[in-house]
Amino acid sequence: MDCKDAIKMIPEFLNDDLNGRELKGFMEHMEKCKDCKEELSIQFLVQEGMARLEDGDIFDLQNEFGRVMEDARKKMKISRIINYLVFGIEAVAIVTILTIIILIIVL
Numbered sequence: 017m018d019c020k021d022a023i024k025m026i027p028e029f030l031n032d033d034l035n036g037r038e039l040k041g042f043m044e045h046m047e048k049c050k051d052c053k054e055e056l057s058i059q060f061l062v063q064e065g066m067a068r069l070e071d072g073d074i075f076d077l078q079n080e081f082g083r084v085m086e087d088a089r090k091k092m093k094i095s096r097i098i099n100y101l102v103f104g105i106e107a108v109a110i111v112t113i114l115t116i117i118i119l120i121i122v123l
């Protein structure tokens with residue numbers, strides 16, 4: 017993913033609209049690319065800042081940005097675990113089907 021793609025995905029990231037694979041690419045880019053992370057943090061502050069302005073509660077946004085990034089990282093890990101599980105289940109299913117086929121042939 018290049019910077020152009022990453023920047024384009026920022027609004028989707030902030031709206032929690034990225035799927036597992038998109039999120040992974042996005043986060044990997046953000047870890048490496050200071051410029052894009054800066055842009056992400058600005059867009060986050062603007063979006064959240066606007067929302068909070070109405071509530072009069074704009075404190076601690078920088079901390080919250082850290083929390084958003086941390087949540088995204090956790091979500092990425094969970095989706096990786098789910099992928100492994102799905103892969104595992106598929107592998108078990110294939111082995112089971114093969115076993116049944118072999119049994120049918122042998123018996």
Ligand SMILES: [Zn+2]
Binds near residue numbers: 049
């Ligand atoms: Zn970048």
